[in-house]
Amino acid sequence: MATTAPAAHRCSYEDYEATAKWLGSQTEQRPKMAIICGSGLGGLAEQLENRVVIPYRDIPNFPQTTVVGHQGQLVFGTLEGHQCVCMQGRFHTYEGYDVNQVTYPVRVFSLLGVRTLVVTNAAGGLNSSFSVGDIMLIKDHINLPGLVGNNPLCGPNDDRFGERFLCTSDAYDCDLLALAQQTVEKQGIRASVHQGVYCMVSGPTYESIAEGRALRTLGADAVGMSTALEVVVARHCGLRVLGFSLITNKVVTDDRTLKANHAEVLVADNNRAQDLQGLVRGILAQMSVDPEDL
Numbered sequence: 693m694a695t696t697a698p699a700a701h702r703c704s705y706e707d708y709e710a711t712a713k714w715l716g717s718q719t720e721q722r723p724k725m726a727i728i729c730g731s732g733l734g735g736l737a738e739q740l741e742n743r744v745v746i747p748y749r750d751i752p753n754f755p756q757t758t759v760v761g762h763q764g765q766l767v768f769g770t771l772e773g774h775q776c777v778c779m780q781g782r783f784h785t786y787e788g789y790d791v792n793q794v795t796y797p798v799r800v801f802s803l804l805g806v807r808t809l810v811v812t813n814a815a816g817g818l819n820s821s822f823s824v825g826d827i828m829l830i831k832d833h834i835n836l837p838g839l840v841g842n843n844p845l846c847g848p849n850d851d852r853f854g855e856r857f858l859c860t861s862d863a864y865d866c867d868l869l870a871l872a873q874q875t876v877e878k879q880g881i882r883a884s885v886h887q888g889v890y891c892m893v894s895g896p897t898y899e900s901i902a903e904g905r906a907l908r909t910l911g912a913d914a915v916g917m918s919t920a921l922e923v924v925v926a927r928h929c930g931l932r933v934l935g936f937s938l939i940t941n942k943v944v945t946d947d948r949t950l951k952a953n954h955a956e957v958l959v960a961d962n963n964r965a966q967d968l969q970g971l972v973r974g975i976l977a978q979m980s981v982d983p984e985d986l
C-alpha cells in the first residue's frame with residue numbers, strides 16, 4: 693500500500709487571527725511570554741497564579757494532542773510577575789500533523805502580543821558527558837526535517853509575519869542564554885547544566901545505533917522530535933527564544949541490549965522536572981517585567 697506524507701495544511705492569516713481573537717475573548721490576560729512544555733514537563737503550568745485553563749478541544753483551529761505526557765490545554769497566568777501562556781502539551785509531525793499545524797500556536801501567540809518564547813523538551817543525550825536528569829540550555833539547533841524540505845516556512849511567505857529568508861544563526865537569544873547561565877551559577881547547579889546543540893528528528897522511532905553515532909558526528913549534543921520547527925516560526929515572527937532540554941535518556945550508540953522508550957523518558961521527567969521548573973522560575977525572576985504586565 694502506498695504511504696504519503698500528510699497533505700500540507702495551509703493556514704491563512706485569517707485562521708491565526710480568528711484563533712487569537714477567540715482566545716482574547718476568553719481572558720483579559722495579554723501575555724508577553726509563551727512557554728511550551730515538553731513531554732512530561734507540563735508541571736510548570738501548574739505553578740502559574742491566576743490561572744485560566746482552556747482545553748485545546750475548545751479552541752478554534754487548534755490541533756489536539758495525542759501523546760502521553762502532553763495534557764492538551766493552554767494555561768494563562770502569572771509566573772514570577774510575568775504574564776504567560778503555557779502550552780501543556782505540544783504537537784509533533786509524527787502524530788500526523790504537518791509543519792504548519794505543529795507550529796500553529798506560535799503564530800497565534802505572536803498575534804496575541806507574545807514577544808518571548810520559552811521552549812522545553814525531553815531529549816536523548818548524545819554528548820557523552822551528559823547524564824540522565826541533566827539540563828541542556830539550547831544554544832543552537834540542527835533542524836534536520838527543515839534541512840531536507842520539511843520547513844514550516846516553505847510555501848508562500850506571509851510578510852505580515854516575517855521576511856522570506858530567515859536567518860537562524862541567532863535563533864537562541866544570546867542575552868537570555870547569558871541570563872540563564874548566570875541563574876545556573878547563582879543556583880549552584882553548574883555540574884548538571886550544560887549548553888549544547890539540539891537536533892530535531894521527525895521520530896517516532898528512537899535512533900538506531902548508526903543514527904545516534906551519525907547525529908553525534910554532526911555536532912548534536914541532544915536529540916528530540918520537536919522544538920526546532922516552533923523556534924523557526926517564532927523567529928520568523930520576531931520572538932526572542934530561550935530553550936531547554938531535559939536529558940531523559942542516553943541515546944544508544946554502542947550497546948545493542950539497551951533500548952530507549954517513552955516510559956523511561958517520562959520517569960526521568962518525573963524525577964527532574966522540578967529542577968527545570970526551578971531554573972525557569974529563577975530566570976524569569978531576574979528578567980525585567982514588561983510595564984504593561986504590572
Ligand SMILES: O=P(O)(O)O[C@H]1O[C@H](CO)[C@@H](O)[C@H]1O
Pocket residue numbers: 729730731732759782784812813814815895916917918919953954957
Ligand atoms: O520533544 P518533547 O515533546 O518534549 O518529547 C520528546 O519525547 C518524546 C519521545 O519520548 C518525543 O515526542 C520527543 O520529542
